[in-house]
Amino acid sequence: MLINRSRETSRPADGRPSVEQAEEDGRLKLRLAGRWTTRNIAHVDEEMADISGKAGNRQVALDLSKIERMDTAGAWLIDRFVQQAKENGAEVAVEGQTQPMDVLLAAIRDAAATQRPETPARPNIVLRFLEGIGRAVFAAGHDFLAAMNILGATIRGGQMKIGRGHGVNLAAIFNQIDRMGVGAIPVILLMSTIVGAIVAQQGAYQLRYFGADIFVVDLVGILVLRELGVLMTAIMIAGRSGSAITAEIGSMKMREEIDALTVIGLNPIGVLVFPRLVALVIALPCLTILANFAAIGGAIGITWTYSDIAPAAFIDRLRSAIDVGTFAAGLIKAPFMAMIIGIIASVEGMKVGGSAESLGLHVTASVVKSIFVVVILDGMFAIFFAQIGF
Structure with a gap:
């Protein structure tokens, strides 16, 4: 059974990106279309953030088969959506991407992983005090x-x-x-x-x-x-x-x-x-x-x-x-x-x-x-x- 609850049923003529939402087999399916480039992604930035916040504890599928063009800005927006949805408890699957899209998404994912290192737990005040003494002695x-x-x-x-x-x-x-x-x-x-x-x-x-x-x-x-x-x-x-x-x-x-x-x-x-x-x-x-x-x-x-x-x-x-x-x-x-x-x-x-x-x-x-x-x-x-x- 396919229940279509699309927000945008037609693709804009100027190639602006669009997001079509649908319920399919108990999961939320998002069909992305248009040109996901630096010039255009501002049109869907808010919408993608809103969808990721409301995804909840469910399965989400991203269909990229209708995307005409995508650069690093578009890939970053998609990767951000995936990360935020996962943080909210959703299971996200990416489908329909071409081989260049797959390479670009992997590169963005690796770059984001290196830029988001895990913050180590701050030691307690006793350890910080002893560390300060050690550094002072070494400097002396x-x-x-x-x-x-x-x-x-x-x-x-x-x-x-x-x-x-x-x-x-x-x-x-x-x-x-x-x-x-x-x-x-x-x-x-x-x-x-x-x-x-x-x-x-x-x-x-x-x-x-x-x-x-x-x-x-x-x-x-x-x-x-x-x-x-x-x-x-x-x-x-x-x-x-x-x-x-x-x-x-x-x-x-x-x-x-x-x-x-x-x-x-x-x-x-x-x-x-x-x-x-x-x-x-x-x-x-x-x-x-x-x-x-x-x-x-x-x-x-x-x-x-x-x-x-x-x-x-x-x-x-x-x-x-x-x-x-x-x-x-x-x-x-x-x-x-x-x-x-x-x-x-x-x-x-x-x-x-x-x-x-x-x-x-x-x-x-x-x-x-x-x-x-x-x-x-x-x-x-x-x-x-x-x-x-x-």
């Missing part, structure tokens, strides 16, 4: 190896030419000292003076309750010379010079200038990194000395106006409160902090990719990592000095 190990490569090349010497002796470019070193050291003097002096004044004011305010205003000199002298002077200077250099090193090397990496140095036989570490590291190792201790004097000067000014401690009394008390070891404890840290800042900045610069976004991310990472490691190193030195009684 990679950065450590890169840092040791730069440190080893620096200790070995300038090595301007790859595998052909050493060379130290004094002009480049003095230029970097001028930029990183001399150029940083104003901001270091200003910052250290303010910090020394704040420490002195807060210390005097608290010690006043005990009638021990004079001991603010001990507080400022020991705290500035052993810890704050070198630590604040290193933090300022990490933000000022460390970011500049990363930006300079990173921009050269983006423009492939580092690859050009390697091609002409020059060692990028010897040409770019070595002068900057040497300049930092020289400049940071000198800036630390200036920072110490500036902080003491700021403390003298505050104690004179706030606690009526004359400069002569301040200096006399300072001479009895500190010794050479107090002064040396801060300076010993400076070269190590300079090496850490320069190495981390250089490693992050070498990791820059080919985009401005990458440059910004690595400059930020350089400053954050440098400050973090510098603070950790300062704490380790403090523990070590306390253990040996220095």
Whole structure:
């Protein structure tokens, strides 16, 4: 028995695609006709989607024998109908297709399968947390190896030419000292003076309750010379010079200038990194000395106006409160902090990719990592000095 419930009984004269629906032997039969091409399939797109949604849990047969022409767009529409009908529980069979149609439908089906990969189940929060730790440890190990490569090349010497002796470019070193050291003097002096004044004011305010205003000199002298002077200077250099090193090397990496140095036989570490590291190792201790004097000067000014401690009394008390070891404890840290800042900045610069976004991310990472490691190193030195009684 054939019950015809056709929506379109005649084929349009202009070749537009059409869909004829019929009930045949208990199954829904769709006879497709016309030109199923990119230009025309918009006429049946909505209708095919509507039929696939209403197919339900039944058998559906697609008869392609009356299709005049079909391209990839028409094949994609038919494949989409088949997939949606199957998702709704229908059994779909394709009939009457020619051999070229069969090849095109198979190609569309294979392409759709590759473009719809199964989304893996997202692991729970514990596994994601452990995965994050593992990735961080792996990245830290990679950065450590890169840092040791730069440190080893620096200790070995300038090595301007790859595998052909050493060379130290004094002009480049003095230029970097001028930029990183001399150029940083104003901001270091200003910052250290303010910090020394704040420490002195807060210390005097608290010690006043005990009638021990004079001991603010001990507080400022020991705290500035052993810890704050070198630590604040290193933090300022990490933000000022460390970011500049990363930006300079990173921009050269983006423009492939580092690859050009390697091609002409020059060692990028010897040409770019070595002068900057040497300049930092020289400049940071000198800036630390200036920072110490500036902080003491700021403390003298505050104690004179706030606690009526004359400069002569301040200096006399300072001479009895500190010794050479107090002064040396801060300076010993400076070269190590300079090496850490320069190495981390250089490693992050070498990791820059080919985009401005990458440059910004690595400059930020350089400053954050440098400050973090510098603070950790300062704490380790403090523990070590306390253990040996220095």
